Amino acid sequence: MTTSPALANMSLQMRAWNIRRKALLMGQVQGQGYIGQALGVADVLAVSYFHALNLRPDNPEWEGRDRFLLSIGHYAIALYAALMEAGVLPEEEIATYGTDDSRLPMSGMASYTPGMEMSGGSLGQGLGIAVGMALAMKRKENTACVYNLMSDGELGEGSTWEAAMSATQWRLDNLICIVDFNNQQADGPSRAALAVGAETPKWEAFGWHAQEVNGNDIDALVAAFDVARRLTQPKPRIIICNTRMCKGVDFLEAREITHFVRVETDEWDKALAKLDDERPA
């Protein structure tokens, strides 16, 4: 993406660290939030926004941009952090997170926030919307890509599989789906809820090019995104990213229930301090 020369060489590790830090600061404003997901997906967002996506931060609606759909509305806190890091949103608005009249509501909506491409919140919708956008972009001979970030919980929604079949039917080689597979949904492990698993062969059987990577390993993510972007086969691509909830803040990582992690008032500063200890060189 286009960035100022001073920032162009900042490492992806540093980007991910900055995203985590901004997300924690937003969580602290409200004393709550889907911080576990934000910390877990920060590396995926860093590679998406600072390696893969073609964007113009000063023009979030630029026709030639790669579209990035956040199907998981409750991950908004993570995307706001990435959009701030990318310069689409001003960092000063951290303090407005979730407050009245904020552009940063706790669930992501297209009408509130520059750079938020869809209104999520009802899970299982992003991939279908992505199919329509990818079809329309082909019709308009727009060569940009559509990315859809979804959660493993959304693999349980039937609409996800309607869209999966359609993307293959229409040979959508301009569609890249990213799954944040942290194996945590509202009531517990995703794998304990709906026979989620064997994702790579499942998506391959649906006609997709599928990769599974450690979603907290920046080098592995870069390699997977590069494969997905450069592939010439006329099929949609998916990257299943195995991530760890609360990654980067060890005492939160250790908590058993992490879908909506409880962070006590005094723990936000501790979490920030812990993150500061881990600051990349």
Add this chain to the structure above:
Amino acid sequence: MTRASAARKYEPRTAPTSRAATSAMIASLAAEGYDAVSAPFGHALVELAMANQDVVGMTADLAKYTDMHIFARAMPDRFYQMGMAEQLLFAAAAGMAKEGLIPFATTYAVFATRRAYDFIFQAIAEEHLGVKIACALPGLTSGYGPSHQAFEDLAMLRGLPDIVLIDPCDATDIKGMVPAMAAHHGPVYARLLRGKVPNVLTRHKPDYRFELGRAQMIREGNDVLVISTGIMTMRALDAADVLARDRISVAVLHVPTIKPLDVDVIRSEAARGRLCVVAENHSVNGGLGEAVAKELMLAGVHTPFRMIGLPDEFLEAGALPTLHDMYGISTKGVAEQIRGWL
């Protein structure tokens, strides 16, 4: 409550001596005495698409049964067969609208509203996207039973902010509504009549033209005001002819746009002291009748008020003429109810 059909489930039946002529699922609206037009929706969409490059057609395995096949044949590269997947149909339509296209998406009214409501709500309406939804088999226009009878679609959708709702009466309405749907910025849901569709309104009012959001007097009368929508305007006009023979003078106000409602015209016509009857091809819950009643109450218009519509129950299967008589939405049923209220 036990349905009549369920109560008699174990009673063997014999073949009827005379068989109703109309099959369980009508290809066309039975309309005695009116000229019919073939597939007005499909032809209007082709005409619109010739003038507007952004128009595309989509369906979920029901092109043939929504007249979308006319468009698919004329413009194959602008037609998207999405398969039997209604959630995908409306999500993808939202995606297309985001990219500046004007997608017309068709299926049956039951499937759009019941199966894909959340997608119409969240992916389309919440983002104010210009998806144009056109749905066949509105109200009681199928004899297949409740699975195909969308008698509560408008009730569901009236609760959805920001969507325009249209219930056309005939081929003239359909021909007029297609370009109006495209011209409106935002989501639109239209009920669809397919196959051979009668031309009703211009026979009663030669200069009639569909206008989005506008209610129009089709027939003047002094004793009764029928406020009607969809095919019930045809029933009301035919019933008015029947009642005229008994010197009962019936006015018919046609309301093809259910949302936004033409409140001013409805209020001023209802305030003229006639018996006010709302007629709709929809459940008496949550449709035009309740919408009109609310507006009249709010405006302080106190007038004798009656409703003709489908009862609050799961409807029976059978031949449509039989069912329309059974539920009082045939011409005869409308005329008899009005006569009884006078």
